[in-house]
Amino acid sequence: MKTTEYKEKFERVFQQIGKATNSIWKVEDQANLLACKTHIQGQAVTVDLRIDSYDKVKAHIFLGDYRTDGDCYFSKDISFTAKKSEYQITQEILKRLKVDSLDEKITKLLEYRKSSDEMTKRKESIIYLCKRLLPQFGEGGGKLSMMCDDTRIVFDPRTTRLEIVNYDKDPEMIIAVLGRISEFLRKNN
Secondary structure, eight states: OOOHHHHHHHHHHHHHHHHHHHHTOOEEETTTTEEEEEEETTTTEEEEEOOOTTTTEEEEEEEEETTTTTGEEEEEEEEEETTHHHHHHHHHHIIIIIIIGGHHHHHHHHHHHHHHHHHHHHHHHHHHHHHHOOOOOOOTTTEEEEEETTEEEETTTTTTEEEEEEEEOHHHHHHHHHHHHHHHHHHOO
């Protein structure tokens, strides 16, 4: 296998990358690829190296989760020949694969996750409060809703949108709700 043939070379390359990025890299020989792994600021970083029969290396780096980390997920692919010198390969990985800027990308990712967690906690607390105020609220599709006689009330905690629909075309309940809202606004102004 080509991966075992080049494993020692890439271990030395990633030792140099470790010195440049203040991290410790571990190179593992997996099924038809070399997986180079480290942890920076508590985040797992992996660079997969696939070496074909012509000594061409396809390097792929990924950081984060594309499903949950939004724009902060980082992934990049490059290719180069394994016959280059260790110094040239180190520079290729540092510059073209952007390994030299991982700290910035990880900081951005962690800030995004913190902000996302805060939004989730806020949403959960709003849902909890709404259910305490109106226990009739049922949850579905990320929204709270309830039916009261011929009136449907839907609250979306993500957008903080409240919708009141009266099906019997009797505006009495809506006028009562608007009166309460008006009272609330007068107290807070």
